[in-house]
Amino acid sequence: MPTNLHRALRATAVAFAAACTGLSASAAIVDVTVTVQNLVPANGIAFAPLHLGFHNGSFDAFNLGGVATAPIISVAEGGAGGAWQSAFAAADPTATRGTVGGLLLPGATSSLTLRVDTSLNPNFTFAGMVVPSNDFFIGNDNPLGYRLFDAAGGLAIPSITMKASEIWDAGSEAFDPAAAAFVGANDLRTPQNSVVAFNFAELAAFNGLATGAGYTFNSGLSAGSEVYRISFAVSPVPEPGSLAMLTAGLLGIGFLVRRRREEGARGPARAA
Ligand SMILES: [Ca+2]
Numbered sequence: 164m165p166t167n168l169h170r171a172l173r174a175t176a177v178a179f180a181a182a183c184t185g186l187s188a189s190a191a192i193v194d195v196t197v198t199v200q201n202l203v204p205a206n207g208i209a210f211a212p213l214h215l216g217f218h219n220g221s222f223d224a225f226n227l228g229g230v231a232t233a234p235i236i237s238v239a240e241g242g243a244g245g246a247w248q249s250a251f252a253a254a255d256p257t258a259t260r261g262t263v264g265g266l267l268l269p270g271a272t273s274s275l276t277l278r279v280d281t282s283l284n285p286n287f288t289f290a291g292m293v294v295p296s297n298d299f300f301i302g303n304d305n306p307l308g309y310r311l312f313d314a315a316g317g318l319a320i321p322s323i324t325m326k327a328s329e330i331w332d333a334g335s336e337a338f339d340p341a342a343a344a345f346v347g348a349n350d351l352r353t354p355q356n357s358v359v360a361f362n363f364a365e366l367a368a369f370n371g372l373a374t375g376a377g378y379t380f381n382s383g384l385s386a387g388s389e390v391y392r393i394s395f396a397v398s399p400v401p402e403p404g405s406l407a408m409l410t411a412g413l414l415g416i417g418f419l420v421r422r423r424r425e426e427g428a429r430g431p432a433r434a435a
């Protein structure tokens with residue numbers, strides 16, 4: 164019987180649904196929270212801040228069996244990664260880059276949120292130093308190895324878990340505990356003149372040394388030990404148009420609620 168109110172409510176519901184659809188479909192821009200976790204037992208390896216980027220696939224920092232160049236050495240030998248970041252920016256100027264901060268001790272986690280265009284930058288690349296070491300790191304050799312987002316902008320890879328067997332030795336600085344980050348003088352170095360290779364066994368040679376965090380190091384790793392996890396959580400970024408529609412829908416509902424209250428107040432008066 165109250166056709167006007169019902170019609171108006173239905174129109175508002177349609178507008179609201181359209182706004183919500185606009186939100187969920189909001190193109191390619193999303194906020195991505197990257198969480199990193201050190202999975203090793205107490206007194207084991209720690210990780211320097213993780214350098215990372217969402218990109219088009221054109222930046223390749225190193226190759227298995229190749230001589231390490233300045234960008235990956237800047238990560239592997241001291242963790243600072245300045246040359247890695249600048250080389251990444253030069254290779255792919257529209258990439259979204261960042262660093263998940265802090266020394267990541269055994270069991271610890273750290274997070275960073277970045278706004279990412281998933282159609283422009285669907286690939287994920289990362290690099291971070293493993294300590295104690297002279298030149299050990301984690302990172303992806305293949306720049307197209309982690310295509311995080313599918314063509315529709317959906318998250319295709321929710322997490323990346325690394326095992327001890329996937330730790331790299333840059334082959335650029337010779338093994339020397341006195342010159343190793345976290346147990347020695349990080350600024351010292353002796354060239355190794357080798358190539359990038361997998362190597363976690365050498366970490367046990369640091370066992371028994373006092374670390375910069377105050378604990379006595381014990382590697383305790385076997386090839387299959389999980390050492391590090393990178394997890395991704397995505398939340399949509401509303402487009403301005405969708406927001407306007409949503410606001411209009413909410414205002415419409417507010418107006419109708421108010422009018423219904425007023426009608427409710429008038430109703431009994433008319434009946435009396
Ligand atoms: Ca490579």
Ligand SMILES: [Ca+2]
Pocket residue numbers: 297298332333334335336337338355
């Ligand atoms: Ca080395």
